Amino acid sequence: MNGDGGAGVIRVLLTDDQPLVRHGLRVLIEERNGLVVVGEAGDGAEAVRLAAALAPDLVVMDLRMPGMDGAEATHRITSAPGTPPKVLVLTTFDDDANVHAALRAGASGFVVKDMDLDRILDAVEVVAAGEALLAPGVTRRLVSAFLARTPKRPALPLPGVTAREREVLTLVGLGLSNAEIAARLFITPATAKAHVGRLLTKLGARDRVRLVILAYEAGLVRAGEG
CATH class of the missing domain: 1.10.10.10 (Winged helix-like DNA-binding domain superfamily/Winged helix DNA-binding domain)
Structure with missing residues (x-):
């Protein structure tokens, strides 16, 4: 963990093209002990820039955004030198193509946007800690579909x-x-x-x-x- 927010604090960068969504997530995240939002990005390019500048522990990433989408931004963030932040993707089940791209790009977890908010916050902590697989049914489904599209080896x-x-x-x-x-x-x-x-x-x-x-x-x- 980066230490700017205090010992044990998980530093989060929010990425979504809807300001209201970012504001709602910020309020919820900062109500939970041990989580702090260090920045907000409205598109993928800004997320890449802020991830490099702010060194968060975790980036919460929407996939569907104008300009650089979340999958490309995830790739650039997770392939950066050093110890890049983990990426938690916000997704919907009708967005499989982009989800597969994010999986290939290095996303560490996925949550569905209509999940209970407490579960989304749990996912933030889980992915940042790297200790447990969040929403296992969601991730299994995505991985199964991803591998079904991958050439057999x-x-x-x-x-x-x-x-x-x-x-x-x-x-x-x-x-x-x-x-x-x-x-x-x-x-x-x-x-x-x-x-x-x-x-x-x-x-x-x-x-x-x-x-x-x-x-x-x-x-x-x-x-x-x-």
């Missing part, structure tokens, strides 16, 4: 991954949280978190969304499972 090998880690990766692919994985495998949540951390390192994955994709590509999870 041989199952991805997982060199160096232990049998237990393959079990954990399968459950991550199904959208389970660390606590749910722990309950399923009769281990502690701390142990489940440690397994996930090792998987991220071994597989070179930047976040759990990438682990979900890898679980599909390795053949551990098939579209429609869950």
Whole structure:
């Protein structure tokens, strides 16, 4: 986390072309302890510029905007040198093409705009922390559709991954949280978190969304499972 807002504070950049939406999100976010809005952008180009200037921990990104859209902005932000912020995409289920582009671009999570506001705020914290997969049903559906459009390839090998880690990766692919994985495998949540951390390192994955994709590509999870 960046330290300008205080120890443990998650610094958020809001990106949406509708000022009322940004204002509403700002009010809600800043009512929750540990979250602070450090800037607002009205389009993708401004989001890229402010992400570089303000170094937020998380960018909340709308997809449909004039000029540079959210998918392109996500790509530019997540591919920046150093430690780029994570991107949480605001989406609707009728926007699959742009969502797939955002997934390819490096988005770390997705929330549907008509979700309960408290769940959206939970998602902000979850994605910034990188600890649990938000809205697993949403993300699984998007990943399944994304991979269905991707050319078929041989199952991805997982060199160096232990049998237990393959079990954990399968459950991550199904959208389970660390606590749910722990309950399923009769281990502690701390142990489940440690397994996930090792998987991220071994597989070179930047976040759990990438682990979900890898679980599909390795053949551990098939579209429609869950």
